[in-house]
Amino acid sequence: MDVDVQVIRASAAGAEQAGFLLPAQRALIHERGWLKMLAPRASGGAELPLPQAVRLEEAIAEADGSMGWVVTLCAGAGWFAGFLAPDTARAIIGTPEVCLAGSGAPTGFADREGDGYRITGRWDIASGAPMATHFTLNAIVREGGQPLPGADGAPQVRAFVVPAAQVVVEPTWRSFGMRGTASHSYRIEGAWVPASHGFTIDPACAKAPGALYRFPFMLLAWVTLAANLSGMARHFLALAGEIVAARRQPPATSQDALARAGMALEGARERMYALLEQAWAQAAGEDAGEGAGEGAAGGMEDAALDARLREASQALVAAARRAVGDIYPYCGLRAAQEDSDINRVWRDFHTASQHALFTP
16 A cells, blocks of 8 residues: 655654654645545545555554554544535535544533534644644533533533634643654634534434444544554564664574564454454445344344454554564664654554553
């Protein structure tokens, strides 16, 4: 898969030093339309089949962790366009150099006002914040200053998309890795948005047709983020192989250890992608009206396959962690030098793997 690895890697160290993706990286992202890969075709997106999109995200993350992460998270926010009214989705996805960044925690409020909402709050960790044209968020819905109850009696939470002109970015991202993601916080102080900028992330509430918007959100998050860690781990193993090969007296067990780590990682990748292809074929079949998931038996089959795919994604993350952890000791002091490529990849991997989705 051609992702212009040389262009991406030529800017990786500079992006880390700057604390954001550099112009050459951004230009490539927009030229290839990567941030619109999951947006509906009707709104101007590519609406790629999910397995193709996940492999692309893994390949970008293998080229550079920060760039892969920004593309994955911001393209994932672009997927939300499938849950917006078609006119609103077209207007947003049609924005020049469109980039949706955001956060999932409901750390703000949306007060009903007229035919829209007035939004106030502060949200953390929005990867790609400096290049965002819009921000997505979750907020507790209120009326008359009081939270409205949801179906379960808990405060109602709704998702929104807000133009960047109404958002203040706070430079809070100071991690030791993934520095180029610029995953800053942001705040909104009483910005009004029309009701059409609110949406519900649920297959039953999708506004765009197609299997992509019937795919479970949490499962989509698992496979895309697991693929990012897989890409970073593959990059780390490739660099480790070069270091071990260049050592005058490499440890006798180093080549065997590298081979075992690589085989375990590739085996976990193959299993996840095989199950992803199955889940996608099933979803696409249902969307085409083939009845693959109709009835009680079909529902149980869907749930069982979804569970297996999630387990395979978790297993891929575990294999990536083992591979990086097992091989790092063979890399000598070069891997501990902050200005080395392998150290940057190591730091990126360990920062990305701290995502809340991967914590025990």
